[in-house]
Amino acid sequence: MAGSETAAHASRNGHHKDGLDAFATPRDDQREAGRPLLERAIRAVAGVVQSRVPEADLDERDPDYIRESLPRLWLLASLYFRGEVRGLGNIPEDGPVLLVGNHSGGNLTPDTHVFTLAFSAYFGVERRFHQLAHNLVLSMPLLGFLRKYGTVAASHDNARKALEAGAAVLVYPGGDWEVHRPSWQGGRVDFGGRKGYVRLALDQGVPIVPVVAIGGQETALFLSRGEWLSKALLLDKLFRLKVLPISLAPPWGLNVGDMLGHVPLPAKITVEVLPPIDLRREFGADPDVDEVHDHVMRLMQETLDALAAERRLPLVG
Amino acid sequence: MRVGATIDISAPPDAVWDFVSDPGHYLHFMSGVTRFEVAGDQPRGLGARYRMLMRVGSAEIGGLVEVVECDEHRDLAWTSVQGIDQRARWRLRDRSLEHAPRTHVELRMSYGVAGSGLFGWLAEQVAAPTVRGHLRRSLQQLKRQVEHEQLRRAAAARRAARTAATS
Structure with missing residues (x-):
């Protein structure tokens, strides 16, 4: 039963x-x-x-809660991460849109916080905005508040529901694979070959807006994804967890799994939003998923390279 | 949190009013403002709505505002309809001396997020120097633009008078 x-x-x-x-x-x-x-x-x-893992209910998003928490997010983003978000005007003013981001920073993802603040302040908390997160994130006892921000478990169905409701949906195709990449790969966009976001955008007929962030991978010293450890412990099969990351991060020192999170180092987070990609207008009536994916990856990597070139020092930005 | 700034502009109040009541000028003289657009059919006057954003720290903050007071050449006030709570007021006061037009201009802005508690109070305090700096620079830029416009008009009038005298 x-x-x-x-x-x-x-x-x-x-x-x-x-x-x-x-x-x-x-x-x-x-x-x-x-x-x-x-x-x-x-x-x-x-x-x-x-x-x-809570049942996906888009109505759990609470605009009043988001609004009241904006000062807290603003303090964290402005003072600690010196966040900078550029190009929000590239996001269509209304209607559903799939925001596709690269993901960094381990289980505590500062780029998501900075972007959520910027999006909510720019478009107002009234605009529907949902983020897709790993099941494990949503099942953590202390992270229930994320659902008030509109975070739902990452699945094709949930994304479809949110887009059909006219929401802007933020998805990180790289997920746990990308977010735990070693720090020396911080300048690389790595979706681990996942292309489901392209099919989702095509099915729903919504534009893709790439969102490129840098700095998150400097908030700790990420040493290894620990894929071998995850496999050995069957986590890949049981939790859809392809990695069991190993990092050096305060306050733990050696941090295996990052399940309890860590105190992120105050790295400057810069996020750049690129112009929307109307898939059928740019790639024809029946776009090739691989071609679209390659295009998105190329755009994001070029932008990340440019952002990396701007940075003079790790952490400082 | 309420912040404000004042300045004296060497121009009559109606010349300053032309700038502060016209949404088309805001992006040119308001420091930190990244967006100022008319929302709706009414571009100015009581009931006009604007979507405005000002960069403060990591975010562009603002929202939809509505003009709630419009006393021509004297007072213009708006309050927020959406976004963070804010209220702003332009106060123009005629301080002209003989043959020397002068307007005392004050720009006030109150802002905050009701219900955000201690963090809200803290964020207001931290943001205050930035917002105050934006207001101060905005008034300096307004002064420069209004006075430049006055000089341009005076020069145009002189040219027109010379042309009329010679023809």
Whole structure:
């Protein structure tokens, strides 16, 4: 029963089951008994975590809450990260739009905070704005407030719902793969080959607006994604977690997993919003997904290179 | 939080009023303002609405404002309809001496986010020097532009008079 509820819950959220035992049967139970203790324990935790992923409800976004929290975000973005967001005027004034960003900074992503503040201040909290986040982020006990900002679990269905509601949707295709890349790859846009965002934009007929950020990967010393560790612990199958990052970050020192977050170093965050890409106008009636993806990647990488060239010193900007 | 700035401009109030009541001038003289657009059909006067944004720290802050007071050549006030809470007021007062037109100009701005608590208060304090600096520079630029316009008009009048005298 619990398994069914979990499955139904996951289905409502549009999540892939990804190895979760959605429907337990006697054969499953036998198989379960034969598994090593560690694997069983990890699977049990995965079940609990998956059941904590909240149902995607776009109405949980609370404009009044966002408005009242803007001063807090502003203080953090202005004083600590000296955030600078350019080109917000490139985002269409209204209507649905898919904002595609590169992602940096580990599990605490300062570029998202800086951009959310800038977007909400520029367009007003009344404009629908949703961000797609990893299931694990939304299932963390202390991060429930993110749903008030319009954050929903990253899935094609949730993104589709938000776009159909006329929202601007911020997606980070690189996700956990990109956000935990080593610091020396901070100047690289790396979506890990994920192209679902192109198909989403095509299906929904919405423009793609690339959002390029720099500085996030300087908020800690990211050493390794730890893909091997994630595989060894089955996290890739159970939590859709391809990485188990290893970094040096305060206050922990050596930080494995970054599950409890860390205190980010005060690196200057610069974000540049590029002009919208109308896929069918630029690539014809039936655009090739690979071609569009390559185009977006090239634009974003060129912009990131230009932003990197502006920076004189790490952290300082 | 309320901040303000004042300046004396060597021009009559109506000349200054032409600038402060015309939304088309704002991007030219208002420091830090990144956007000032008419929202709706009414470009000026009581009830006119504008979408304005001012860069303060990491964000462009503002929103939709509406003119709630419009006393020609004297007072112009707007208040926010959307966005952060704000209220601004232009006060123009005639301080002309004989053959020396002069207008005392004051620009006040109150801003904040109701319900944002301690962080809201702190953010208002931190933002105050930036906003005050924007207002001060705005008035300096307004003075320069209005006085330049006065000189340009005076020169045009002189040329017209000379042309009339010679023809």
